Amino acid sequence: xxxxTTQWLTDREALRxxxxxxxxxxxxRDLDALAELFxxxxxxxxxxxxxPVPEYLDGFRGPRAFATSLxxxxxxxxxxxxxxxxxLLDSYALVHQCRxxxxxxxxxxxxxxxxxxxxxxxxxxxxxHRRTEAVFSRPLPRP
Amino acid sequence: xxxxTTQWLTDREALRxxxxxxxxxxxxRDLDALAELFxxxxxxxxxxxxxPVPEYLDGFRGPRAFATSLxxxxxxxxxxxxxxxxxLLDSYALVHQCRxxxxxxxxxxxxxxxxxxxxxxxxxxxxxHRRTEAVFSRPLPRP
Amino acid sequence: xxxxTTQWLTDREALRxxxxxxxxxxxxRDLDALAELFxxxxxxxxxxxxxPVPEYLDGFRGPRAFATSLxxxxxxxxxxxxxxxxxLLDSYALVHQCRxxxxxxxxxxxxxxxxxxxxxxxxxxxxxHRRTEAVFSRPLPRP
Numbered sequence: 241x242x243x244x245t246t247q248w249l250t251d252r253e254a255l256r257x258x259x260x261x262x263x264x265x266x267x268x269r270d271l272d273a274l275a276e277l278f279x280x281x282x283x284x285x286x287x288x289x290x291x292p293v294p295e296y297l298d299g300f301r302g303p304r305a306f307a308t309s310l311x312x313x314x315x316x317x318x319x320x321x322x323x324x325x326x327x328l329l330d331s332y333a334l335v336h337q338c339r340x341x342x343x344x345x346x347x348x349x350x351x352x353x354x355x356x357x358x359x360x361x362x363x364x365x366x367x368x369h370r371r372t373e374a375v376f377s378r379p380l381p382r383p
Numbered sequence: 384x385x386x387x388t389t390q391w392l393t394d395r396e397a398l399r400x401x402x403x404x405x406x407x408x409x410x411x412r413d414l415d416a417l418a419e420l421f422x423x424x425x426x427x428x429x430x431x432x433x434x435p436v437p438e439y440l441d442g443f444r445g446p447r448a449f450a451t452s453l454x455x456x457x458x459x460x461x462x463x464x465x466x467x468x469x470x471l472l473d474s475y476a477l478v479h480q481c482r483x484x485x486x487x488x489x490x491x492x493x494x495x496x497x498x499x500x501x502x503x504x505x506x507x508x509x510x511x512h513r514r515t516e517a518v519f520s521r522p523l524p525r526p
Numbered sequence: 527x528x529x530x531t532t533q534w535l536t537d538r539e540a541l542r543x544x545x546x547x548x549x550x551x552x553x554x555r556d557l558d559a560l561a562e563l564f565x566x567x568x569x570x571x572x573x574x575x576x577x578p579v580p581e582y583l584d585g586f587r588g589p590r591a592f593a594t595s596l597x598x599x600x601x602x603x604x605x606x607x608x609x610x611x612x613x614l615l616d617s618y619a620l621v622h623q624c625r626x627x628x629x630x631x632x633x634x635x636x637x638x639x640x641x642x643x644x645x646x647x648x649x650x651x652x653x654x655h656r657r658t659e660a661v662f663s664r665p666l667p668r669p
Contacts, residue, residue, distance in 0.1 A: 242531055243386075243389065243529075244530060245385055245393060245530065246389060249389070249392050249396070250535065251540060257603055257604075260575060260600065260603040260618075261603065263600070263618060308661060308662055310620075310637040310661045311618075311639070312455070312619070312620050313618075314406070314455045314456050315601050316403075316460050317403040317404065318400075330403075330407070332453060332454075333404075334453075334477065334479075334603075334620065336637055336662060347664065351453040351479055351481075355535070362611070375451060376453060378481070378490065378523070381526060383667060386529075386532065389532060392532070392535050457549070457598045457599050457600070458545075459546075460547065460550070473546075473550070475546075475596060475598050475599075476598070477596075477598050477620065494596040494598070496596075516555075519596060519622060521633065521668065522669050526618050
């Protein structure tokens with residue numbers, strides 16, 4: 241049994257990895273990796289409404305309007321009591337959505353804030369509820 | 384009494400949260416939250432000169448030229464000796480300043496570097512001296 | 527001898543600092559600081575091919591096309607087994623390359639991913655192999 245503070249620090253390392261794992265999963269459209277990050281009975285509150293996690297994940301199937309994306313996260317602000325099985329992550333991100341060279345239209349730059357209620361499930365941390373806030377959204381013209 | 388290395392790691396977690404708390408306070412113009420991050424007898428060296436903390440905080444009152452901002456920080460480089468009550472934080476940030484839809488003018492993107500001398504005061508870490516360096520500054524036209 | 531988990535956490539702090547130290551070294555063209563981050567017998571796989579570390583470092587000598595750069599890194603995804611002397615760092619970054627005011631041409635914004643194999647050498651962590659992936663690259667016109 242680890243010292244409670246050491247366990248708290250270790251938990252924070254696992255929590256800190258969540259936004260980074262999300263970034264890679266969503267940028268690569270790796271739906272299996274994405275599903276691992278969410279509680280299957282959780283919900284995701286996005287810019288266009290709230291969906292149960294399975295429906296949220298289904299939304300990534302089908303063609304992409306932007307061929308490439310990059311989700312660059314700032315370090316999350318983590319609220320976690322020692323020994324707790326729940327945590328709150330508040331993460332800022334800059335998201336670049338880029339068109340394929342052959343496609344028409346502007347790129348898109350989003351400034352986002354994700355507020356995640358995270359729970360420990362079988363030794364892993366998963367997102368039970370995510371609220372996504374679009375702080376700003378700007379087309380970036382391609383020369 | 385915690386093991387010194389565990390205390391050092393715990394301190395680093397508190398220090399790492401400072402730029403994130405600053406980002407939320409400044410983006411939301413939450414002057415109470417902002418004031419909590421600074422030593423009241425400290426100073427802030429900005430792009431336009433150096434000010435005592437109260438004067439720096441006063442500068443946020445009044446109308447905003449940009450309706451929305453997002454301060455996206457990279458992880459700070461933290462210098463902290465085990466057991467010390469002083470630390471140095473060196474943080475990069477991309478700052479988007481966005482106009483309201485109805486306002487005229489370009490958005491603004493800043494690349495900033497904050498170098499913060501931080502001290503422990505009554506169990507909390509506060510910024511005693513901040514030096515802000517504008518690495519680059521670019522208008523971002525709105526389509 | 528520290529507790530293995532405490533050592534693991536301490537190692538992660540040192541590993542987390544690597545991208546930040548890289549950012550400052552490369553943005554300031556501090557070749558000595560840059561050389562400290564790489565294994566001298568390592569290799570760097572860039573957008574234009576693979577080079578041994580000394581050749582990679584030599585590539586920074588000579589005039590800069592862009593007067594100023596800012597490498598803003600997201601927190602790295604760190605793979606490290608407790609007690610190991612090898613780690614894997616997977617880091618996203620937004621890189622702004624800016625022209626001098628008097629120079630012609632657009633600025634450049636790069637979305638990069640660095641995958642670093644890192645080893646412990648004499649108590650320090652150094653990059654033995656770096657693979658750099660340009661996720662996107664966009665000219666940013668200057669008004």
